[in-house]
Amino acid sequence: MRGATTARTMLAPAVLGVVAIALWQLLVVAFDVAPFLVPSPSGIADAFARSLSHIVDAARVTGLNALIGLVMGALTGILVAILANALRVMSQMLAPLVAALAVIPIVALAPVFYAMFGAAAHTGRQIIAAIAVFVPMYLNTLNGLRQVEPVHRDLMRSYAATAEQANRLLLLPGAVPYVLNGLKIGSSLAVISALIAEYFGGPANGLGKAITSAAAGSNYTGAWAYVLGAVLLGALFYGVTAGIEAWALRRRGGS
């Protein structure tokens, strides 16, 4: 049952993807579109295969920044949400700050961070990814911590459970689906932020820098090959976190 449903849900987008790429190839060839406007899928695939080892190296650099940012942002998001849930004042104080973080494009801070940490360090990129991840992690976790059923609250009170026990045994397990959803959203944001931050300077061995320098050197098909690498990196992050979410929810036995 589950296998059949999964196959069907995956088949439709796969078919759509194949059709779209075929159509793209057809149009580029039929109208003889110049590569600097839109390169053909086969051209991109060619360039991708040719510079595969460089793409993988660059993806490692960007991926590591994104991963460090994801972990830092996720941990701080969860911790701050636990504190904010325990102290009402704190959540009220944080509300405008989080709203600001949610609307300010954090990558715009990249030049500032390069000035702070030096142009040779990746720290600024990791911090940018962390801040981008922090927002959905904080909001989702806080929301999850607040989904406590009154009867469970009563139960903990009847056991004279400490705040620490109530957090560990009731609030946090109850928030797990929300936390994992936040992590899934955060994973894509981490990759995007780490990548875009490279456009503003810093060490030149990442995917973002590879895209800009290929484009600057009029190697448009090459630039697209690096974009494809970035797409795959984002898909990897999303796939892994979505997999963790599905696995954890199945293991914990519904709700």
Place this chain on the structure above:
Amino acid sequence: MSATRAAVTISGVDKVFRTRKGGEVHALSDVSLEVAAGEFVSLIGPSGCGKSTLMRLVADLDPVTSGTIEVFGKSVEQARKDQDYGIAFQQAGLLPWRTVRANIELPLEIHGVEARARRERSDELLALIGLEDFADHHPDQLSGGMKQRVAIARSMAERPRLLLMDEPFGALDEMTREHMQNELVALCQETGAAVIFVTHSIPEAVFLSDRVVVMSPRPGRITDVIDLSFSSRDEELREDAAFYEGVTAVRSALHGGADASSGPRGVENR
């Protein structure tokens, strides 16, 4: 009854809920009741007469508006902190991410009982509620009655001197219900626990109780207390003439206590 000390003493208790719109609900009015150690007392009455509210006050889950409640001679807060009671709510209230066994062990875990002792106790309780085969299942794989049984086992996990049970058998089929009633009787004789037991079933109240407290609504108050001094509670009692007398006495108290026009609602006569 070898009652030496009161388990619960409720004196002149009023409970008024203030609703968000500024209204007031007078849930309990001048309620006084003493439950001796080891005594089994049932609360029966139409829906909304304040049975759950009274239980929550004893459990220190809500504060009284006026009057006093003592549990084993202590304030309700102290009794709660000392874990003097076990409670089973009207809803099972199991934690969905914990297995049946882990749900039963929850209070033991919170109070620092070591893993092996926890497991021994949960084995006993699983056998008691007849769910040994479901120990590793999650609550969403259980029927409503099975969930309720797990909640009952959880309330008994620490062998409390006082059990507060809010319609614990409401979701059970008749067979399981009678089985659980017999088990509860045996358990109380064994442990000498006092029980405050909310039910909508007159025969259940009569079968289980030393005394049946009849309540009526708007405002919730005690209208009658019926003494039942059966010498023993076994299967034969269910067929006994004294049992049927008890049922009749509770039924007429319920009818007498309610509005003459509407009669009691939410009370089963089975």
